[in-house]
Amino acid sequence: MVDLNKVGALVVKEIKRQILKMQLVDTGALLSSYNYDIRGGKIFITSTLDYALDIEYGTFELSSSADKDFPKTSDQALSMKKKDMSFTARRSLPRGMIPFAPVRRVLFNKKLMESIFEKSFE
Amino acid sequence: MLLISNMVKLNEPVDILVEFLRAEYKEPARSSYSKRHTNTTETFSGDDLETEFVVSSPKLLCVNSVSVGGTDKAKYVEYDIDLRNNKIVFRTAPITGSNNISVDYDYNNAGQSWIYPRDPEREQKLTKADYPRVAVSNINSSGDIIGMGDDTTLDSFSFQIDIVTKKGVVCTDYKYVNGSGTVSTISETNLNKNLVVVLKRGLRSAVKRNLRSKMRGVFFYDDQLILEDQVLDFESELGVFRSILTLGIAGFNTGEII
Numbered sequence: 001m002v003d004l005n006k007v008g009a010l011v012v013k014e015i016k017r018q019i020l021k022m023q024l025v026d027t028g029a030l031l032s033s034y035n036y037d038i039r040g041g042k043i044f045i046t047s048t049l050d051y052a053l054d055i056e057y058g059t060f061e062l063s064s065s066a067d068k069d070f071p072k073t074s075d076q077a078l079s080m081k082k083k084d085m086s087f088t089a090r091r092s093l094p095r096g097m098i099p100f101a102p103v104r105r106v107l108f109n110k111k112l113m114e115s116i117f118e119k120s121f122e
Numbered sequence: 123m124l125l126i127s128n129m130v131k132l133n134e135p136v137d138i139l140v141e142f143l144r145a146e147y148k149e150p151a152r153s154s155y156s157k158r159h160t161n162t163t164e165t166f167s168g169d170d171l172e173t174e175f176v177v178s179s180p181k182l183l184c185v186n187s188v189s190v191g192g193t194d195k196a197k198y199v200e201y202d203i204d205l206r207n208n209k210i211v212f213r214t215a216p217i218t219g220s221n222n223i224s225v226d227y228d229y230n231n232a233g234q235s236w237i238y239p240r241d242p243e244r245e246q247k248l249t250k251a252d253y254p255r256v257a258v259s260n261i262n263s264s265g266d267i268i269g270m271g272d273d274t275t276l277d278s279f280s281f282q283i284d285i286v287t288k289k290g291v292v293c294t295d296y297k298y299v300n301g302s303g304t305v306s307t308i309s310e311t312n313l314n315k316n317l318v319v320v321l322k323r324g325l326r327s328a329v330k331r332n333l334r335s336k337m338r339g340v341f342f343y344d345d346q347l348i349l350e351d352q353v354l355d356f357e358s359e360l361g362v363f364r365s366i367l368t369l370g371i372a373g374f375n376t377g378e379i380i
Contacts, residue, residue: 057354060364104261
């Protein structure tokens with residue numbers, strides 16, 4: 001039988017490995033934000049940070065949920081509300097961010113998930 | 123001018139998927155703006171020697187079909203596409219004949235399409251007229267050797283496809299193409315969140331109905347074609363409506379130059 005706790009822990013470990021690999025670490029907050037939860041026989045991967053959604057799916061505009069300290073290169077942009085900026089300043093802002101997809105890089109990697117399940121048999 | 127990056131012959135899986143979507147996922151009509159894709163058919167004469175044919179339209183966006191002597195040729199198997207130089211490149215020279223090569227393709231004089239590989243740098247310059255827009259990102263890829271002593275790999279890809287529109291952009295007629303090329307039109311008027319939902323429905327349909335028949339020998343379904351399907355609502359307050367489809371697609375030795 002598969003130990004769901006073990007699967008959850010290994011998935012989270014792999015997600016963290018992806019974040020390190022993509023160098024998405026500044027304060028370590030994102031890295032430590034991922035966890036798992038088991039409810040009704042299902043594993044839920046969770047993050048305590050709002051911007052984890054932006055990291056996962058990317059943005060087309062600066063999301064209102066983006067934290068002011070991340071990513072470092074966009075400090076100015078992310079710490080201000082667009083509606084409070086001048087037209088010229090708004091035009092100079094980055095419009096989006098690619099999807100880094102640390103969670104889906106793990107969940108949709110068939111080979112990796114097979115090895116996680118193999119390691120999780122009791 | 124917006125161009126797909128770094129393409130000569132299309133080899134990158136993400137670029138191949140973009141070209142496939144441009145051909146099979148038809149752009150809806152828009153209120154206030156004209157369509158970005160114009161369709162045409164052009165004929166050429168084969169001479170048993172020449173393999174490269176340049177279309178006369180200034181900017182090739184995608185190839186819908188190619189036939190030689192009335193027989194359809196398979197994309198990326200019997201011919202390749204060079205969007206940057208507007209070329210169709212056959213792997214074997216077509217036989218001699220007068221106007222025996224027929225190429226059905228879409229073009230835009232300014233090189234503008236509505237489907238691109240994801241590139242936030244370019245997206246900085248977008249205006250309302252550039253929406254709706256479809257952006258493709260490759261988020262995961264892995265390859266397995268298929269047998270001992272064999273260098274062929276079975277590659278698996280996960281693509282994120284974003285369908286994005288801006289507040290107030292209105293679309294009206296949606297075209298659906300089935301695997302045999304029949305086009306049907308559904309007349310609906312949609313904008314904002316409804317628009318991205320309807321466009322995603324069309325995209326799902328275009329991929330499901332055409333991937334097997336039009337990408338034979340290039341891409342095929344992995345265990346699960348649609349890995350994830352959702353509308354993201356967290357950007358709507360900024361006037362951006364966005365819907366996401368994550369696809370799982372497989373192929374053999376995908377993107378390798380033959």
